[in-house]
Amino acid sequence: AESLGRRRFSYSNAVGRSWMSQTEIVFSRVARERAKWASFALGVLPAPLLAVLCPGDIVFKTVVATATAAVQAGYYLASAEYHVARATEAVSIKARMAAVADTYANQAARFSALLPFTSALAGLCAAVATAVVEVNPGLSAIFPTIGALFAAAASVSKACCEADSSAAYQAADDLANIPPVDGSDLTIDASGRPTIVPRGSDKETFAPIAKIQSALNFLRGEKAQNVF
Numbered sequence: 001a002e003s004l005g006r007r008r009f010s011y012s013n014a015v016g017r018s019w020m021s022q023t024e025i026v027f028s029r030v031a032r033e034r035a036k037w038a039s040f041a042l043g044v045l046p047a048p049l050l051a052v053l054c055p056g057d058i059v060f061k062t063v064v065a066t067a068t069a070a071v072q073a074g075y076y077l078a079s080a081e082y083h084v085a086r087a088t089e090a091v092s093i094k095a096r097m098a099a100v101a102d103t104y105a106n107q108a109a110r111f112s113a114l115l116p117f118t119s120a121l122a123g124l125c126a127a128v129a130t131a132v133v134e135v136n137p138g139l140s141a142i143f144p145t146i147g148a149l150f151a152a153a154a155s156v157s158k159a160c161c162e163a164d165s166s167a168a169y170q171a172a173d174d175l176a177n178i179p180p181v182d183g184s185d186l187t188i189d190a191s192g193r194p195t196i197v198p199r200g201s202d203k204e205t206f207a208p209i210a211k212i213q214s215a216l217n218f219l220r221g222e223k224a225q226n227v228f
Contacts, residue, residue, distance in 0.1 A: 043072065046072065047066075047068040047072065108160075111158075112157070114153075114157045115154055115158060118150050118154035119150075119151075122154065124147075125146045125147030125150065129142075129147070
């Protein structure tokens with residue numbers, strides 16, 4: 001679970017397929033068998049061996065073996081809970097970052113849908129101005145002005161699309177580089193937008209997302225917020 005999505009979001013040059021020879025396959029299988037038997041021996045043999053090595057009667061040896069087995073059981077339970085917690089935290093972080101990337105991608109799609117409409121309106125104004133100049137040259141100055149406004153709106157939508165696309169790319173890139181042990185906190189800035197801030201990492205790691213969020217707030221006419 002900790003490595004979930006790492007291959008999908010990794011770069012192409014970082015993902016390769018390596019084929020093992022028959023000799024390497026045999027050695028790998030033998031190594032796995034040895035590791036399995038070593039783990040079994042470490043889990044079963046310490047308690048009776050320690051009981052045999054301790055001096056005393058059979059009752060005392062039984063108490064020693066029981067206490068050692070209880071300590072081992074507690075250790076393995078704590079180790080299992082630790083790895084389960086790490087896996088749950090890793091999946092939660094990846095789900096949050098994937099949601100952030102999907103949100104920015106949807107915003108980019110929404111702004112990109114307005115681009116053809118505003119561009120068509122600007123072209124319509126230019127065509128109407130060309131037609132009106134033949135009738136009344138004085139009125140022809142109005143339509144280029146309106147066309148310039150539509151062109152400016154299209155430019156703003158294009159900038160928002162580029163910013164949202166960059167934010168989605170940055171979120172996906174950060175998702176591929178999230179360490180499995182570090183967690184993250186989901187904070188809400190003053191503009192009401194969620195921001196992923198990893199625990200135990202430098203603030204400069206996610207600085208590009210903060211800059212992109214400030215640029216988005218500026219393009220939308222809002223006051224830029226510095227979440228860091």
